[in-house]
Amino acid sequence: MIALRKLNLWKRLRHHLNIWAVLSLISIIIIIVPSLLIAIEFFAEPNHNWTHIKEYLLQEYIYNSIVLLLFTALATIVIGVSLAWLVTMYKFPLRNILKWGLILPLAIPPYIGAYTYHGIFNYTGIVQVNLRNTFEITVNQSYFNIMTIPGAIFIFTIFLYPYVYTITRSFYQFQSSSLIENARLLGSNSIETFFRIGLPISRVAIVGSVTLVVLEVLNDYGVASYFGIQTFSTAIFRTWYGMQDIDSALKLAGALMLIVILILILEKFLRGRKRYSFSSTKVRPIQPQQLKGWKAFLVFFYCFGVFVIACIIPILQLLQWAYITYEKIYSNEFINLIYQSILVASIASSIIVLGSLVIANYTRLYRGALTKIISRVTTLGYSIPGAAIAIAVITVFLAIDRYLTSISDILSVDPIFVFRTSLVMLIVAYIIRFLAIGYNSIESGFEKVGNTFTEASRMLGYSTVKTFFKIDIPLVRGAIFSGFILVFVDILKELPLTLFLQPFNFATLATQAFKYANDEMVHEAALASLLIIFISGISIYFFHRILDKEPR
Amino acid sequence: MKKSLKVMALTMLTASLLVTGCGKTTTTQTPPVEESKSAGVVNLYTSRHYESDRQLYDAFTEQTGIVVNVVEGKGDELLERLKTEADQTEADLFLTADAGNMHVASEAGLFQPVNNDVIFANIPDKYRADNNEWFGIAKRARVIVYAKDRVNPADLSTYEALTEPQWKGKVVARTSTNMYNMSLLASFIEVKGEQASLDWAKGLVANFARDPKGNDRDQAKAIVAGEADVTIMNTYYIGAMLNSKDTEEVKVAESVGIFFPNQDTTGTHVNISGIGVTKHAKNVENATKFIEFLSSEQAQQQFASTNHEYPVNPKVEPSDYIKSWGTFKEQNIDLSALGKNQQQAIKLFDQAGWK
Numbered sequence: 026m027i028a029l030r031k032l033n034l035w036k037r038l039r040h041h042l043n044i045w046a047v048l049s050l051i052s053i054i055i056i057i058v059p060s061l062l063i064a065i066e067f068f069a070e071p072n073h074n075w076t077h078i079k080e081y082l083l084q085e086y087i088y089n090s091i092v093l094l095l096f097t098a099l100a101t102i103v104i105g106v107s108l109a110w111l112v113t114m115y116k117f118p119l120r121n122i123l124k125w126g127l128i129l130p131l132a133i134p135p136y137i138g139a140y141t142y143h144g145i146f147n148y149t150g151i152v153q154v155n156l157r158n159t160f161e162i163t164v165n166q167s168y169f170n171i172m173t174i175p176g177a178i179f180i181f182t183i184f185l186y187p188y189v190y191t192i193t194r195s196f197y198q199f200q201s202s203s204l205i206e207n208a209r210l211l212g213s214n215s216i217e218t219f220f221r222i223g224l225p226i227s228r229v230a231i232v233g234s235v236t237l238v239v240l241e242v243l244n245d246y247g248v249a250s251y252f253g254i255q256t257f258s259t260a261i262f263r264t265w266y267g268m269q270d271i272d273s274a275l276k277l278a279g280a281l282m283l284i285v286i287l288i289l290i291l292e293k294f295l296r297g298r299k300r301y302s303f304s305s306t307k308v309r310p311i312q313p314q315q316l317k318g319w320k321a322f323l324v325f326f327y328c329f330g331v332f333v334i335a336c337i338i339p340i341l342q343l344l345q346w347a348y349i350t351y352e353k354i355y356s357n358e359f360i361n362l363i364y365q366s367i368l369v370a371s372i373a374s375s376i377i378v379l380g381s382l383v384i385a386n387y388t389r390l391y392r393g394a395l396t397k398i399i400s401r402v403t404t405l406g407y408s409i410p411g412a413a414i415a416i417a418v419i420t421v422f423l424a425i426d427r428y429l430t431s432i433s434d435i436l437s438v439d440p441i442f443v444f445r446t447s448l449v450m451l452i453v454a455y456i457i458r459f460l461a462i463g464y465n466s467i468e469s470g471f472e473k474v475g476n477t478f479t480e481a482s483r484m485l486g487y488s489t490v491k492t493f494f495k496i497d498i499p500l501v502r503g504a505i506f507s508g509f510i511l512v513f514v515d516i517l518k519e520l521p522l523t524l525f526l527q528p529f530n531f532a533t534l535a536t537q538a539f540k541y542a543n544d545e546m547v548h549e550a551a552l553a554s555l556l557i558i559f560i561s562g563i564s565i566y567f568f569h570r571i572l573d574k575e576p577r
Numbered sequence: 578m579k580k581s582l583k584v585m586a587l588t589m590l591t592a593s594l595l596v597t598g599c600g601k602t603t604t605t606q607t608p609p610v611e612e613s614k615s616a617g618v619v620n621l622y623t624s625r626h627y628e629s630d631r632q633l634y635d636a637f638t639e640q641t642g643i644v645v646n647v648v649e650g651k652g653d654e655l656l657e658r659l660k661t662e663a664d665q666t667e668a669d670l671f672l673t674a675d676a677g678n679m680h681v682a683s684e685a686g687l688f689q690p691v692n693n694d695v696i697f698a699n700i701p702d703k704y705r706a707d708n709n710e711w712f713g714i715a716k717r718a719r720v721i722v723y724a725k726d727r728v729n730p731a732d733l734s735t736y737e738a739l740t741e742p743q744w745k746g747k748v749v750a751r752t753s754t755n756m757y758n759m760s761l762l763a764s765f766i767e768v769k770g771e772q773a774s775l776d777w778a779k780g781l782v783a784n785f786a787r788d789p790k791g792n793d794r795d796q797a798k799a800i801v802a803g804e805a806d807v808t809i810m811n812t813y814y815i816g817a818m819l820n821s822k823d824t825e826e827v828k829v830a831e832s833v834g835i836f837f838p839n840q841d842t843t844g845t846h847v848n849i850s851g852i853g854v855t856k857h858a859k860n861v862e863n864a865t866k867f868i869e870f871l872s873s874e875q876a877q878q879q880f881a882s883t884n885h886e887y888p889v890n891p892k893v894e895p896s897d898y899i900k901s902w903g904t905f906k907e908q909n910i911d912l913s914a915l916g917k918n919q920q921q922a923i924k925l926f927d928q929a930g931w932k
Contacts, residue, residue: 166799173790266656266657
């Protein structure tokens with residue numbers, strides 16, 4: 026019966042195969058071009074610089090990158106999962122604020138966090154100044170030095186753990202209530218419940234979210250270069266710009282891509298074959314237990330402590346810096362900066378969400394080799410170093426411009442549109458880079474809803490397109506909105522692509538903050554940084570609201 | 578009730594997106610096109626992002642009516658962008674704070690020569706390329722900075738002397754990925770050859786008090802904090818720290834001394850901010866006017882007074898504050914060498930283990 030229904034459905038869907046397939050393919054081609062460029066270069070003959078890199082540097086790059094990845098992954102899992110569990114399972118003081126406050130550090134780009142924390146702890150920072158001037162204590166500088174590998178792990182952990190926290194928490198809240206409540210009824214104590222039920226069942230969520238963290242760390246340039254830690258990303262720039270050797274740089278980029286692809290395969294493997302769809306249309310959230318006495322205090326102390334370190338302290342420091350430099354820095358230009366930042370981020374996010382919807386819907390309805398490839402390729406962009414994307418994008422658009430110019434020359438008219446000086450270039454680059462984020466959110470949205478509603482709708486006579494608008498979109502609207510916000514926040518923080526592809530007289534809050542920080546004017550960078558955090562913070566609040574209300 | 582709120586928020590967001598989305602293409606596209614019909618434009622790629630520079634652009638527009646369109650980025654990235662754009666570039670000028678980058682751009686065939694007597698009169702031979710493809714517009718000196726309370730400047734002499742055993746564990750430096758350090762070592766390669774430069778780098782690494790990290794300001798702070806006694810950094814940052822809004826940074830700047838090394842030998846290392854007209858510039862005349870303006874006494878005065886840099890125009894005196902550091906003998910090399918030896922410098926740093 027089921028097989029027959031599927032066969033029938035399949036036949037009818039075939040008619041529409043082309044529209045969805047073509048749209049998906051177009052999006053995919055945009056992403057594949059730069060990846061191919063890098064892949065080809067990876068297998069090219071090595072030159073003399075490559076020998077130098079191998080002899081003096083490669084070992085250190087690999088070692089540093091692995092140490093950073095491993096410990097950041099572990100620390101984000103410990104903090105992210107424990108917070109998610111505590112916030113879901115228990116009631117304690119300030120829980121309702123912390124529930125979404127703990128997502129907020131996602132609004133602080135790690136490079137801004139890095140220079141803020143360095144500013145707090147260095148010789149002229151608030152901590153040492155007070156020790157020195159108020160208490161007359163001279164300290165050993167090496168205790169206050171955070172520009173080390175452990176320091177970088179600290180920075181990455183406190184600003185990236187929200188990925189793990191958010192995704193795991195939404196899983197606990199909506200997916201696992203029956204399992205957890207049964208465990209409670211059967212007399213497990215809370216620690217047992219966590220290790221025997223909570224941890225195993227949330228494997229998919231944890232692995233998926235840690236993968237995001239790992240990819241962020243791997244692609245980071247800001248923190249590593251500011252702290253003087255040699256990683257793959259910093260090495261790519263050093264080879265490219267310093268040695269003027271684009272071939273070796275692309276080789277390094279290729280190696281980085283290979284690592285990312287391995288991680289993604291590992292992720293699929295660790296996730297296993299488990300799929301969780303709703304078993305009914307009613308999803309009941311878990312009921313938290315009231316904590317009392319020292320237990321309540323301990324849990325509160327831990328959660329609030331993380332919140333203070335990852336959010337309150339850096340923001341207070343930035344506020345103080347903004348206060349002392351406000352007069353010098355503020356101008357009407359800032360309004361324009363805010364406008365431009367929000368504008369490009371919104372446009373790119375909207376396109377990404379639309380594209381993700383089309384691709385996710387296509388890959389889910391037509392399972393096969395092609396769709397599998399398509400769904401994997403969307404994540405490729407996330408694995409390519411920003412600079413490589415930038416070069417690939419600019420190369421393609423220059424070719425298009427050249428073509429357009431030659432046409433308009435023949436017709437002897439002025440070119441209608443010049444891509445290379447427009448925002449189109451930048452937005453396309455954003456799409457390549459962040460499609461993975463939007464797609465993952467929407468894909469998991471579809472995955473949770475399952476195909477049964479769609480199949481029912483098709484059975485009852487709606488076309489695929491009509492089903493898409495009437496049934497599918499409303500069902501996954503939470504995933505759509507949260508995908509949009511995640512991408513939006515990421516673009517607001519984005520740096521390398523924006524710096525490289527910006528048109529004339531264009532700047533975003535991120536590039537503004539970077540410019541000052543890069544010129545060693547950290548205090549002057551505070552205002553732009555705060556605005557990024559503020560705007561992202563508002564978006565994240567909305568994200569939390571959706572997450573809390575929608576069964577995801 | 579809550580649901581309708583959410584729907585409202587959603588629609589409002591999308592609506593605002595659509596509105597702003599439509600407005601975008603027209604607003605960002607028009608300025609260059611529109612302006613080119615009136616007094617003209619000049620399109621600049623720059624890695625200098627100072628408020629004072631922006632004031633200079635405004636002053637230029639006021640004098641000439643030529644609008645300056647700017648892309649601000651990192652020097653090496655802008656260079657890469659110029660290379661990629663090749664004949665399709667919209668940039669007329671490339672300005673960056675390192676002579677090495679200027680040379681690399683020139684070698685890559687990205688510039689065209691400018692033969693202009695006003696510029697020649699303003700900028701001495703020494704600070705411009707032999708082929709007149711680029712021009713220095715401001716100088717910075719990379720000097721020895723020492724702790725006033727612990728170091729007797731009489732004990733300081735040359736960059737080379739810092740590798741001696743008496744400075745063991747008393748030197749800090751920033752990483753070798755930094756352009757200023759690359760150019761410093763590139764200048765040494767020019768002055769005394771590869772082997773001696775490698776030995777110097779190795780010797781300094783052996784005297785490091787800690788792994789290289791942080792920026793120039795961090796080196797000064799490390800000195801005052803007592804992590805080490807001496808470092809190598811740009812004078813420019815000492816000036817910036819003295820004018821910081823943070824009183825603690827001012828204290829740091831006041832606690833260190835500036836020493837111009839190699840006065841009896843090869844001279845102190847000097848780097849320039851340079852500018853060149855791109856090969857495929859569409860507004861060559863305006864670009865030339867812009868360089869004329871930057872090298873003029875008025876603009877040079879501004880570099881000296883508000884940005885703590887040394888002017889290149891001999892008619893302009895450094896600011897009183899900079900003069901208080903004293904005058905000094907500069908390295909006597911062709912600044913193109915900073916670019917020519919850059920790759921070699923990076924490799925020597927790696928061999929010496931300078932992170």
